[in-house]
Amino acid sequence: MKKLLTSTLIGLSMLAFSGCANVPAAKVSPQQENSIGAQQERQVLSKVRTIHSGRLYRAVVNVGSRIARVSGRRDFRWRYHLVDNPKVANAFVLPGGKVFVYSGLFRYAANEDELAVVVAHEVAHALKSHGIKGAQRQQKAGLIGALLQVGMGVAGVNQNTAQTVTQVYRQGATLGYLRPHSREQELEADSIGLMLMAKAGYDPRAALSFWNKFGRSGQRIPEYLSTHPNPGHRIANLKRLMPKALAIYQRSPYRRR
Template sequence: MALAFCVLLLGLAGCAKAPYTGRSQLIMYSDADEAKMGLAAMQQVLKKEKEVTGTPESARVERVGRRIAAVAERPQYRWEFHTIEKDVVNAFCLPGGKVAVYTGLLDIAETDAELAAVVGHEVAHALARHSNEKMSRARMVQVGQLAAMVGVAAAGGSSQAAQAVGDGYAGAMNMAVMLPNSREMEYEADHIGLLLMAKAGYDPHAAIEFWQKMLKQSGGRKSDFLSTHPTEAKRIDALRGMLPEAMRHYRPRDDGASGGSGGGSGGKASGPGTGPGGPAPAGK
């Protein structure tokens, strides 16, 4: 019964499609719900973390972010680009266009094009509504787990047996649905992100250069069997396969910030106001 119910819910996923890829999605939350959750989550992050403003680093994040946002085709998003002072190689984009980049990542993403690869990837998660999809699938698993437990209890099983069946169901669904789907989302974000950076005038080859740096830093130690993220090596291979499509959208700009190995200058970080910053930040 639980499996049949989940199959029914997955069948309803056809009404939602991921942008660019057309992948069917299970989406249970509205755009308004997403925006509220994204805003609330970013407010919590900024309460706990130290934001950097008025520096070359924050200006660089803002400049690159605005160029990506300009081609994202989400006029309803109230884009924000925050720089967090922390020696962590991380970045994220919350629903509704709330982006944060940690200063530790800026030490690795030395060029604007490399930074655009990361920001494009994170923005792609928001455009494809991956957070919504993850929450929707988690909700599906919870309902299925409850249905399995009720089924055992209705058949005369003990509460301990019902709990064991429910836990087993949740674990199986996590391995069979949640983790593979999360890895699929990562590749999808790489695909969409590569197109975004190309449309914004950044050389897509820079994405491979960035992940080669990450691979060198990690030493190739990470296993991806139980990870929601593919290994750096697998990601690089996948990106190489995506490059021809991305390059068809690439038109280098003459501001010196487009380059990866395929052209343009290195696009090193520069001071505030030295690049196209785009419109004034919204929602700050």
């Protein structure tokens, strides 16, 4: 019944927005990113179990806040969550800077520098609004874009349609949060993440050790399933940027000495 209701709602929303396909992709403000992210965060938190104490939790919060501090985005409402699932070596970020790390990632992240590799990569996705852009790019018909606009009261629709669409969006948000990023976005997040971790005082060489370990294991972060950059390409990109990252690291006031 729930399934039927869902497909009916989706059908309705398609119908409601088939005339909106030409609405240009919304320019999403930081406030809107925060509210979209907060909504998705509530959805995710209702579906996963999180850990709020212990060494790994403190590591996630510590690394996350150190990287967010040097990101320059004080307008984002940064949040850091540790998901209790040792089988999954994964991490993702929601719009507005809600970072989720699965406990299984610690099979590969042996120290805070290596954890910082992943967290900084996710923070970089948030800084570049890749989640929002991915949704806009992939939903060419403008469905998600229209949903966002409705959610923000931009489109002129009646109250019933707006409610229907909001429900569909809430369901879609949880399905969509692991939508793969493009190869270009992955390499961009690697590049920006490398500089961010160095600026926050983490040794950028940990990016090479982490990705080498991860690559050897055959493990793949689900977000990379379809768009995983060629491991050699990823390492080559990081090596090319390493001298610049090391210079930033040497100058970082946050570096542990």
